[in-house]
Amino acid sequence: MNIRSQVSMVFHLDKCIGCHTCSIACKNVWTDRKGAEYMWWNNVETKPGTGYPTKWEDQDQYHGGWEKQNGQPIRIKSTGKARVIPNIFHNPYMPSLDDYYEPWTYDYQNLFNAPEGADQPIAKPISMITGEDIKVEAGPNWDDDLGGSPIYAANDPNLQGLTEQQRLQLSSVERLVFFYLPRICNHCLNPCCVASCPSGALYKRGEDGIVLIDQKRCRAWRSCVAACPYKKTYFNWFTGKSEKCILCFPRLETGQAPACFHSCVGRIRYLGVLLYDADRLEEVANLPDEQLVEGQRSLILNPHDRDVIRKAQSAGIPDGVIESAQRSPVYKFVMEWKLALPPHIEYRTLPMLFYVPPMSPVMANTDNGLTNHAMDSLFHGIDASRVPMKYLANLFGAGHEGVVRYALGKQLAVRWHRRAETVGDVDRATADRFLREADCTIEEADEIYKLTSLCTFEDRFVIPPMYREQAIEMIKEPHEQRAETGFGFVGGPRRGL
Amino acid sequence: MSALASIRCRRRSVVRTAGRYSPRQVGSLMKGSATSRGVRRACQRIIGLAGVGGCLALCMAAIPAFGQDTPDYFRQNCTSCHTIGGGRLTGPDLKDVTKRQTREWLAKYLLNPRAVIDSGDPYAKKLYEEARNVPMPTPPAINAERAQKLLDLIEAESLLEKSQFKGLQISTAPFTDEDRARGHEIYLGMRRLEKGGTACISCHSVSKSAALGGGRLGPDLTNVFERLKGRVALSAWLVAPGTETMQPIFRNHPLSPDEIQWLVAFFESTAAESPPDPSRNQVSFLLAGLAGAITGVFFLDSLWKNRFHSVRRSLVDANTARGKS
Numbered sequence: 001m002n003i004r005s006q007v008s009m010v011f012h013l014d015k016c017i018g019c020h021t022c023s024i025a026c027k028n029v030w031t032d033r034k035g036a037e038y039m040w041w042n043n044v045e046t047k048p049g050t051g052y053p054t055k056w057e058d059q060d061q062y063h064g065g066w067e068k069q070n071g072q073p074i075r076i077k078s079t080g081k082a083r084v085i086p087n088i089f090h091n092p093y094m095p096s097l098d099d100y101y102e103p104w105t106y107d108y109q110n111l112f113n114a115p116e117g118a119d120q121p122i123a124k125p126i127s128m129i130t131g132e133d134i135k136v137e138a139g140p141n142w143d144d145d146l147g148g149s150p151i152y153a154a155n156d157p158n159l160q161g162l163t164e165q166q167r168l169q170l171s172s173v174e175r176l177v178f179f180y181l182p183r184i185c186n187h188c189l190n191p192c193c194v195a196s197c198p199s200g201a202l203y204k205r206g207e208d209g210i211v212l213i214d215q216k217r218c219r220a221w222r223s224c225v226a227a228c229p230y231k232k233t234y235f236n237w238f239t240g241k242s243e244k245c246i247l248c249f250p251r252l253e254t255g256q257a258p259a260c261f262h263s264c265v266g267r268i269r270y271l272g273v274l275l276y277d278a279d280r281l282e283e284v285a286n287l288p289d290e291q292l293v294e295g296q297r298s299l300i301l302n303p304h305d306r307d308v309i310r311k312a313q314s315a316g317i318p319d320g321v322i323e324s325a326q327r328s329p330v331y332k333f334v335m336e337w338k339l340a341l342p343p344h345i346e347y348r349t350l351p352m353l354f355y356v357p358p359m360s361p362v363m364a365n366t367d368n369g370l371t372n373h374a375m376d377s378l379f380h381g382i383d384a385s386r387v388p389m390k391y392l393a394n395l396f397g398a399g400h401e402g403v404v405r406y407a408l409g410k411q412l413a414v415r416w417h418r419r420a421e422t423v424g425d426v427d428r429a430t431a432d433r434f435l436r437e438a439d440c441t442i443e444e445a446d447e448i449y450k451l452t453s454l455c456t457f458e459d460r461f462v463i464p465p466m467y468r469e470q471a472i473e474m475i476k477e478p479h480e481q482r483a484e485t486g487f488g489f490v491g492g493p494r495r496g497l
Numbered sequence: 498m499s500a501l502a503s504i505r506c507r508r509r510s511v512v513r514t515a516g517r518y519s520p521r522q523v524g525s526l527m528k529g530s531a532t533s534r535g536v537r538r539a540c541q542r543i544i545g546l547a548g549v550g551g552c553l554a555l556c557m558a559a560i561p562a563f564g565q566d567t568p569d570y571f572r573q574n575c576t577s578c579h580t581i582g583g584g585r586l587t588g589p590d591l592k593d594v595t596k597r598q599t600r601e602w603l604a605k606y607l608l609n610p611r612a613v614i615d616s617g618d619p620y621a622k623k624l625y626e627e628a629r630n631v632p633m634p635t636p637p638a639i640n641a642e643r644a645q646k647l648l649d650l651i652e653a654e655s656l657l658e659k660s661q662f663k664g665l666q667i668s669t670a671p672f673t674d675e676d677r678a679r680g681h682e683i684y685l686g687m688r689r690l691e692k693g694g695t696a697c698i699s700c701h702s703v704s705k706s707a708a709l710g711g712g713r714l715g716p717d718l719t720n721v722f723e724r725l726k727g728r729v730a731l732s733a734w735l736v737a738p739g740t741e742t743m744q745p746i747f748r749n750h751p752l753s754p755d756e757i758q759w760l761v762a763f764f765e766s767t768a769a770e771s772p773p774d775p776s777r778n779q780v781s782f783l784l785a786g787l788a789g790a791i792t793g794v795f796f797l798d799s800l801w802k803n804r805f806h807s808v809r810r811s812l813v814d815a816n817t818a819r820g821k822s
Contacts, residue, residue, distance in 0.1 A: 054809035061808055092805050099808045138809060151816045 002278040003301065003312045005321050006189065006209035006352050007247065007464065008330045009261075010270040010340045011182055012452065013358040014411065018145070018180035020044050022260035022269075026184075029248070029259045035238025037103035037128040040140045041245035042260040044182045048156040048170060048391070049143045051181070053099040056231040057157040057344060063093040064229030065192050065347030066285065074286055074348055076196050078226040084198055093226040100234075101138040103128040129237075147171075147178030158394040166388045169363070174371045177386035179358045181395075182268070184260060185232040185245035186343070186351030187211050189276065189299070190285045193244070196227035201242075207471055208273070208464070209352065210247045215493035218242055229347035240495035253468050257461040267455060272328025273321055273464040274352070275301045275312055285348045289398045292345045299350070300335055303328070324464035329451055330354065337440075337448055339407045341396035357396055357407050360387040378426060379415055382408040406439070410448070413438035417445040567646045571662060573748070574636050577739040578730070581651060581660040586730040587631055589624065591662075592655045600648055607644040609635055629724055634740050672762035680763025683756060694750035697760075700742070704770045710782065715742065722761070722768040731761050 026042040045051040059065055059077065066074040078093045106123035114121030127134040143152035148171035159167060169175050187204075191211050194202040201217035202224055204210070213224070213233070218241040224233040225242060233244040248258030256262065261269040276299045284295040301308045303325035312322050325331065333340040333354060340354030362380040364373050382405065383389065392408075393401040413434040420431035435445060451459060472478060578588035594603065598620065606613045606621065610633040613621045625632060654660040682688035684703065686696025697718065702711035704719045725731045735757045738747050752760070 050809075050812070054812060058808070061805060063805075094805070096807050098810050137813075151813055155812055 001311050003275055003308065003315045003317060004209065004278050005207070005312075005317050005325065005464065006274050006276055007187070007252065008209075008272060008274045008328075008334075008352040008354070009184070009187075010330050010333045010354045010356065012268040012270070012333075012340075012356040013179060013181065014356060015266045015268040015452070016044070016180040016182060016358075017266045018044055018046065019265050020141070021263050021265050022182055023140075025259040025263035026245075030246070031243075033236075033238075035236040036234070036243065038097065038100045038140075039234040039236075039243065041232070041234075041243075042182065042184045043140050044180050045141060046144050046146065046153075046178050047181045047395070048147060048153040048159060048178065049141075049149070050152045050155050050157075051183075052101075052140045053095040053231050054138075054152075055099075055155060055157060056095075056229075059229055059347070061093075062095065062226070062229070062231065064227060064231065065344075065349055066190070068286065068348065073282075076192055076227055079196050079223050084221075084223070091222050091226050094222060095225070095231060097129075098138065101140055101142065102134060104134050104136055145178065148173075148176035153178075158391050160394060161390050161399065162388055166390070169386075170388075170391075174366075175364045175386065177360055179360060179387065181343075181355075182260075183230065183232070183343075184353065185211060185247070186230060186349070186353040187245075187247060189278075189296075189350035189352060190281055190348065192227040192229060192347070192349050193224035193233050196223040197221065198223055202233075205249075208249075208252070208466065210249050210252075211244070212246055212249070213242050213244055215239070215241050215243075218493075220495075229344065229349060230351070236493070239493040241493045252463055253466045255463055255465075257457075257463065261461060267460060270329040270333065270451075270455075270460050272330040272462040273325045274328060274330055274334075275303050275308060275317070275322070275325050277301060281350070285350060289346050290400045292348070292398050293341060293400075293403045296342060296345060296350050297335060297338075300331070302335070303331065318465065318467055318470075320465040320467070324462055327462045329455075329460060329462060332447070332451065337410065337444065338403070339410060339448070341403055341407060343396060344398070346398040355396060356411070357392050357404055358387070359408065359411055360385045362386070378419065379412060382412055409438040410440050413440050414445045414448050414452075417442065418449050567643070567650045568661070570643070571647065571650060573737060574739055574744070575647075576662060577734045577737045578633070579662075580733075581654045581662040582657075583660075583663040584729075585726070586733045587628055587725050588633060589627065591651050592660070595648060595652050595655075600645075603648055604641065604644045606633075607636065607647065608639055608641065611635065629726065631724065637741065637744065672758075672765060676759050676762035677766045680759035680761070680766075683760055684763055690750065690756060691753045692750040694747055694752060702772075703764075703767050704772055717772045718764060719767050719770055719772040722764040728761055728765070731764060732757050735760060 022042045023040055023044055027040065030041055031037070031039045040052065043052050051057065055061065056064075063078040065077055067077040068074045079087070079091075104125045104127050107126050108123045111121050111123055125134050125136050126132065143149045147153055150171070154167075154171060159170075162170075170177065187210055189209070191202070191204060194204055194211060198221050199217050199219040201214045201219070203212060203214065205212060220235070220240045220242070222235050222242060224244075225231070225235055228244075233242050235242050248256075248260075251258055251262075257269075257271060261271055280299055284292075284299055287295040301312075303309070303312075303322060309322055313319070330340070333356065339356050341357060342351045342354055345351065359382075362373060363384050363386050364371050366372070385408075389401050389404060389408075392404045393399055396407075397403045413431075416426060416431040416434040417440075420426040420428050432442075435442065440448075469478065472481075575591075578586050579591050580586060582590065582592040584590050602620070610621070614625050614632060654662060679688065683690065684697045686698055690696070698711040700712040700714040701716065701718045702713065703717070722728075722731055725734060735752050737751070738744060
């Protein structure tokens with residue numbers, strides 16, 4: 001057993017209101033630079049929708065992630081040791097700027113400088129890349145709140161396997177539905193971007209599992225851009241280096257939550273450390289699709305287990321981190337309650353960002369020309385939800401509904417239970433029946449309720465101590481560097497070697 | 498037998514080594530001095546290069562020495578157009594030329610024929626017209642001394658009953674279709690020349706010779722048979738081509754008598770045709786190139802038609818197209 005620690009995340013989609021505050025916080029901190037205008041390390045997508053970049057989930061086109069064929073061990077879908085040579089000057093599966101969007105701003109000066117004329121001056125949109133006038137045709141969430149849009153929503157790759165009736169229902173007036181999917185780098189356990197880099201510029205930090213790109217070693221191959229199935233590495237056209245979400249590691253190292261977590265209005269984000277067994281990674285990444293979710297859970301170790309604690313200590317994981325793992329909200333959501341699920345685990349990168357699938361409104365029924373949105377009982381059953389179970393299964397269960405059904409059923413049971421507790425218009429027996437069906441005790445339901453609705457800053461973000469003073473000893477002699485912090489020059493990333 | 502072969506091999510390798518390294522260097526290499534292996538290898542390479550360069554320089558130096566022998570020089574440079582007592586080829590028969598013109602004039606003409614023709618000298622002009630406007634090329638490495646020696650040689654040979662430069666014995670057998678076909682093959686380079694000379698098409702064109710025509714360095718050869726006044730002159734030319742461009746190519750790789758026979762047969766067959774219009778040929782070459790490029794683009798496009806295209810743009814285009822129809 002090779003125990004390591006991983007800073008992991010949970011996004012509670014049932015709480016996301018799609019305000020994009022997280023995206024703006026991230027943009028202001030990290031990507032408000034030349035060459036990075038089009039990047040959104042954090043972005044919020046409307047689902048059903050094609051997302052950013054357009055149709056990133058369509059791996060038939062982008063060839064991201066790992067592929068498993070005919071019982072062979074998994075291999076990178078976009079490149080390989082031999083395949084990199086014929087594509088040495090042109091990586092064939094790169095999203096174009098148009099697939100992201102051409103970033104633009106507005107010519108505000110025109111409001112003040114426009115010559116006298118018959119019309120009000122306007123602030124024309126201008127490209128942030130060329131500086132020329134631009135006809136805005138796409139944006140990072142162009143189909144924002146457009147659940148039924150015929151171009152974007154109708155081409156969502158997750159609609160695969162839905163019946164024609166379900167598809168029609170998703171786009172008809174009064175019945176359409178959408179929810180939000182905020183996305184950052186998943187800091188995967190089996191990151192395809194790291195595996196694909198010919199320069200070895202990408203690495204997964206040993207102490208916390210954050211995946212980073214060394215700006216000095218990056219040689220602009222862009223293999224990571226093509227290889228990442230979530231399209232969460234971006235190429236900076238100005239510095240000639242690839243960039244990605246760094247999980248705000250400078251903030252984490254000083255005990256602060258990452259900017260997007262910190263600013264989240266809906267408080268949907270949870271962060272905590274998990275212990276996992278790195279020896280079994282390869283075995284789990286090669287499991288058949290339907291076993292992947294369970295397989296990934298089996299990697300994550302119980303931090304309360306004495307044997308695990310002992311082995312973690314001997315593996316060099318500090319006590320502070322183990323203690324933090326014991327309080328991790330992520331462990332509760334993923335392992336104890338099994339509410340949170342990895343996105344598209346069929347890409348086999350074993351993402352360490354988990355989503356609690358969203359509840360959705362009841363499916364409307366049309367009666368004599370009248371559309372009825374209500375059900376007889378207080379809460380509708382999960383199968384009557386507007387978002388088809390199959391759709392959520394494609395997104396969070398590698399196409400298999402079981403784990404999604406379990407997570408939604410438990411959320412529903414908690415609602416019944418809390419209704420019986422606080423309002424009292426539901427009898428206890430009904431609530432208990434739902435809890436029983438959802439494999440949930442009253443104590444667990446209360447705990448879920450607490451961490452979902454009444455969670456404080458400290459409940460949501462259990463940031464492990466990073467022990468940088470020890471980690472730095474691996475690279476530098478601390479006594480030599482003493483009293484020198486803040487002096488000297490740090491060059492920014494530059495094109496070339 | 499095998500022992501003999503091995504001895505021969507060894508000798509050859511020794512010869513080769515000696516050719517590449519100067520004896521002193523070979524000696525120092527043999528000794529295996531304190532220099533490291535890599536350095537030694539680098540030295541060998543440099544010495545090898547120097548050796549090759551030296552050999553080249555020697556060859557260059559050898560050319561004038563080669564021409565010191567005036568009869569040889571004459572055979573090399575003059576017999577393609579001239580005979581002494583053998584009748585006219587491209588140029589006039591040189592028997593008793595010193596009686597027809599003064600030695601001063603001839604020497605001046607030898608040093609730079611073109612200049613004399615251009616100066617409007619009537620005699621030179623007459624020669625030029627008689628040769629059907631084929632100007633006499635300046636003989637290679639000519640100087641005043643050599644010109645005098647050449648004239649001496651011509652005078653001496655003119656006195657003889659039968660000069661060694663009377664001309665070749667050209668076969669008078671009629672050309673067969675087989676001759677013409679072989680000549681065509683030689684011209685196109687499909688049949689290797691016996692001594693390894695360069696195929697004609699590299700530098701010359703003949704009408705309808707090939708899809709893209711021939712080279713443009715030398716003149717068009719469609720009517721060369723007529724231009725050089727027939728079989729004898731053309732054959733004589735081919736024995737030792739005299740121009741600055743052809744001479745270095747064929748000096749060490751002469752054509753065999755059979756090859757000359759076939760080529761002349763071929764050129765005789767083309768003499769009736771009219772040479773291609775060079776400007777039209779250039780246009781067709783350009784058009785052929787363009788057509789090739791376009792075909793190539795479409796071929797590669799079809800080869801890679803499943804390549805990654807823009808995702809969003811094609812999505813939008815497909816949808817708006819559907820909306821319109």
